[in-house]
Every structure is written in structure tokens, then in C-alpha cells.
Amino acid sequence: MTINTYPLVSILIPTYNRPHYFQLALDSALAQTYPNIEIIIGDDSTDNKTQELIKQSYLPIYKNIVYIQNSVSLGQFQNGLLLFEKASGNYINYLMDDDLLHPDKIQKMMNLFLTDNSLSLVTSYRKLIDEKGEHIPDGPINIKLCEITTKLSGMDVGNQMLMNCCNYIGEPTTPLFKKEHLIEAFGTLNGREYNCCVDMASWIHLLSKGNLTYISEPLSYFRIHSGQQLQSNMKLLEGIEDLTHLITVSKNYGFLQNKTEYQKALQEVLQRILYAFQHYNKDMTDMIYQRLTQCVETVKIELQLLQNQLL
Structure with missing residues (x-):
């Protein structure tokens, strides 16, 4: 088979001022065993270190690399959107500039896509590594979804994510997905751009379009x-607002149609909001208080409407 016989996969790498980690990420993309890959890099850096690295060591050798140096810093969200727009592949895999891919990642995931048209995305178990690339113990963020490779209903996985307010799919690096199924911009759901739960917004969208296979x-x-900055005061607030929106609009995408499940999801996000009130405590400002209060009111209205339906 020729390279063009295989569907094109686009690996998208947004990067910002991390040339050392970026080079390791790029090398892991270049080491993929799948034969038909384009790698598109969006360089949002404020210096020229990444540019020099790419132009000297990679562009003269690798013809499947597209390098974009942004004339002004776009920010992570807009940089990611630009890469998605530039992608020519039928399948998309984001690669954060400090993460790594296993050499067989794309090949093993594409094998599943090519034999099952019902899939919208394929994800896997992922390992945690430290600054030096050494493995560190698993934590709550990378709990194994299944002990063996398993195909799952997109609706069922989405409902569990929403009821538990938990990203079972993983960070943007983790899954491979069909480009045509992501109708809204990455990180956008029901017309709203997310600020913290960017990946969850798109995973819910994709899960509404098809099934999921989890590789163990x-x-x-x-x-x-x-x-x-995995958790800052502002990110906590933005995460609460994102989750509140995610839960309340997910019904538009076919999720949480069971009233008991919707109630569980609302109660879970309400607990997260109450935790946030306790977390801020002395750091509470009028702005934070007002925005958290708005989330509480939104959830309570939904719970009241739901209670009226159950009577």
C-alpha cells in the first residue's frame, strides 16, 4: 500500500516558549509508525528559540511539517483553533508541547477507526511523567477507564462524565478523533467558548456523534x-462556570435525558460550587462572589424545574 492509501492524520502542536519540551513532543510525533501524518505547529512564542530550532533542524529534513509562527501572540485557545483550521487530515490529534506520544499511538487508534465506522473518537490510558520524563504514580486524573480495550457507547460515557464532572477521555493529547464530527470549534459548546474545561466541551460534542473505544x-x-498552572484561583472559577454550562446544555446534545441522571449531575456541580466558596474564603472578591452566585442560581433553577417535573 502507498502512503496515500492511508487516511491522513493531522497532529497539531500549539507551543509557547518551551523549546526543550516542544522538541521532545515533536520528536514523538515524528516517531509515529503510522505512515500518513502531517504535523502542524503553531508557534505562539515571544522569542525566536523555537523558530530557530524548527528552521535549522527540522524543516530541511521533514516535508510533512507545517510551521506557523504567529505574528502576534494568539493565546492557547485561538492558537489551537488556527491549527484546526489549517489541518488537512480526516483525523485530528492535538499534542500539547510538553506531552509525549507513544510511537504506535496513531497506528493503533487508526486500526480501530478503519474497522469501525461508528466511532467518533478513540482514547487510551495515559501515563504521568515528571519534568525529566520519569514515570510518576498514577493519580485521580488518569484513572483507567477499562482494564481491557473496550468499545463504549458515546452517550453512556458522556452521561458518566457529566454525572461525575470528570474527564474520563483525557487531555487534548490523549484521544484521536474524526475531524468531520467536530462541527463546533474546539473548546466551544452550544456557542460558548470554554476557558478551563476546553477539552471536555469538545469530548461531549464528539460523544454525541458516535461511539468511543478505550485502549487500555x-x-x-x-x-x-x-x-x-493546573489550578489557579481564576482557573477554578472558570472551571466552575464551564461545568455549570456543560451540565445544563448537554441535554441539547442528547445527554442526561433521564431525570435522575440529570439531577445527579446538577447536584454534583452544586457540590463543586460550594467547595469553591470554601476554597476562596479570604481571597473572595465581589467579582468571584457574583460569578459563583450566578452558577448557584442557575443550578438551583434547573433543580427546581426538575423537581416540578417529578411531582
């Missing part, structure tokens, strides 16, 4: 390091 072996590596 680790095919990507999520790096935890000091340069990240």
Missing part, C-alpha cells in the same frame, strides 16, 4: 511540571 495500554504521556 498507555499511548500518551502527560507531563506534570513547575511551568504549568
Whole structure:
């Protein structure tokens, strides 16, 4: 078979001022065993270190790399959208610039797509690594979804994610998905751009379009390091607002049609909001208080409407 016989997969790498980690991520994309891949890089850096690295060591050798240096910093959200627009592949895999791919990741996931047209996305177990690339113990963020490779209903997985307010799919690096199924922009749901739960917004959208296969072996590596801001005061607030919106609009996508399941999801996000009130405590500002209060009111209205329906 020739390379063009295989559907094209686009690996999209948004990067910002991390040339060392970025090079490791790019090398893991280039090491893929799947034969038909384009790699599109969106460089949002404020210096030229990544540009020099790419132009000197990669572009003269690899013809499947497309390098975009943004003239002004777009920010992570807009940078990711630009890459998606530029992608020519039928399948998309984001690669965060500090993460890594297993060499067989795309090949093993594409094998599943090519034999099952009902799939909208394929994900896998992922390992956690530290700044040096050493494995670190599993935590709540990478709990194994299944002990063996398993096909699951997109609706069932989506409902579980919503009821537990938990991202079972993984970070943007983890899954491979069909481009044609993501009708709304990545990180957007029901017309709203998400600020924290960006990936969950798109996973819910994709799960509404088809099924999921979970591969039980680790095919990507999520790096935890000091340069990240995994949880800041503003991110906590934005995450609460995202979850509140996610739960309340997911019914438009076919999820949480069972009233008991919808009630469970609403109660779960309400607990998250109450935790946020306790978390802020002395750091509470009028702006944070008003935005959290709006989330409480939104959830309580939905719970009251639901209660009226159950009577």
C-alpha cells in the first residue's frame, strides 16, 4: 500500500516558549509508525528559540511539517483553533508541547477507526511523567477507564462524565478523533467558548456523534511540571462556570435525558460550587462572589424545574 492509501492524520502542536519540551513532543510525533501524518505547529512564542530550532533542524529534513509562527501572540485557545483550521487530515490529534506520544499511538487508534465506522473518537490510558520524563504514580486524573480495550457507547460515557464532572477521555493529547464530527470549534459548546474545561466541551460534542473505544495500554504521556498552572484561583472559577454550562446544555446534545441522571449531575456541580466558596474564603472578591452566585442560581433553577417535573 502507498502512503496515500492511508487516511491522513493531522497532529497539531500549539507551543509557547518551551523549546526543550516542544522538541521532545515533536520528536514523538515524528516517531509515529503510522505512515500518513502531517504535523502542524503553531508557534505562539515571544522569542525566536523555537523558530530557530524548527528552521535549522527540522524543516530541511521533514516535508510533512507545517510551521506557523504567529505574528502576534494568539493565546492557547485561538492558537489551537488556527491549527484546526489549517489541518488537512480526516483525523485530528492535538499534542500539547510538553506531552509525549507513544510511537504506535496513531497506528493503533487508526486500526480501530478503519474497522469501525461508528466511532467518533478513540482514547487510551495515559501515563504521568515528571519534568525529566520519569514515570510518576498514577493519580485521580488518569484513572483507567477499562482494564481491557473496550468499545463504549458515546452517550453512556458522556452521561458518566457529566454525572461525575470528570474527564474520563483525557487531555487534548490523549484521544484521536474524526475531524468531520467536530462541527463546533474546539473548546466551544452550544456557542460558548470554554476557558478551563476546553477539552471536555469538545469530548461531549464528539460523544454525541458516535461511539468511543478505550485502549487500555498507555499511548500518551502527560507531563506534570513547575511551568504549568493546573489550578489557579481564576482557573477554578472558570472551571466552575464551564461545568455549570456543560451540565445544563448537554441535554441539547442528547445527554442526561433521564431525570435522575440529570439531577445527579446538577447536584454534583452544586457540590463543586460550594467547595469553591470554601476554597476562596479570604481571597473572595465581589467579582468571584457574583460569578459563583450566578452558577448557584442557575443550578438551583434547573433543580427546581426538575423537581416540578417529578411531582
